[in-house]
């Protein structure tokens with residue numbers, strides 16, 4: 062059963078082909094239109110399509126996808142393994158719903174906190190299968206770009222794998238505040254949640270996660286760049 066998974070985020074439009082829980086192929090689309098989708102569907106057999114989008118999708122694209130194969134567009138009414146009885150599911154971004162689902166499928170008997178370092182940083186906390194709470198904060202690029210955009214003289218910095226706790230110049234101060242700021246935020250959330258539940262499983266995903274994985278060595282964290290695809294493939298089966 063080949064599932065064509067689409068994840069339309071605020072920075073990137075991503076896709077993956079998932080067959081029997083194995084990610085066969087993945088990539089990035091150029092535009093939100095059918096032309097760019099049909100290019101990557103050449104010679105592919107598709108059993109079903111699942112779309113997670115936190116951006117507006119033209120209705121023509123939805124109709125065209127439905128013509129290609131049975132489509133499930135993820136929404137707050139989608140069936141889920143995670144229970145939302147204690148959370149306002151209507152307000153939750155569908156990408157977070159898919160990530161929480163991926164974490165639940167991967168760790169069905171554990172409590173977990175999934176942290177996605179994307180356009181925004183999102184935290185999803187699931188206890189006994191219930192979505193208990195979360196947090197949203199600005200992502201890496203949003204932090205660097207907004208300090209540049211909202212000031213007269215701060216330069217736009219590029220993220221780097223090596224970053225200091227404190228800097229000795231404007232550029233290294235910006236790097237420290239942005240990169241170490243995110244690291245300390247993530248470590249702070251993990252530490253606080255572990256006070257509540259020492260056995261909580263922590264899973265890190267999202268486009269910016271690789272900047273922080275080596276610094277989080279020794280923190281007993283799972284790094285899973287495919288968490289959203291696992292969630293989407295599971296949701297495609299359920300819906």
Ligand SMILES: Nc1ncnc2c1ncn2[C@@H]1O[C@H](COP(=O)(O)OP(=O)(O)OP(=O)(O)O)[C@@H](O)[C@H]1O
Pocket residue numbers: 069070071072073074115156178179180181200201202203267268269
């Ligand atoms: N072309 C690009 N445009 C914007 N961000 C990019 C691009 N390439 C890489 N990035 C990095 O990816 C990060 C976004 O991560 P990711 O791709 O996981 O987000 P997304 O899936 O588009 O967003 P969302 O969080 O809305 O799902 C940005 O903070 C930036 O550092």
Ligand SMILES: CC(C)(CO)[C@@H](O)C(=O)NCCC(=O)O
Pocket residue numbers: 070071115152153154155156157179180181183197
């Ligand atoms: C927070 C983002 C932008 C992360 O991609 C997305 O999940 C979203 O638009 N969420 C809606 C608000 C919420 O999740 O509560």
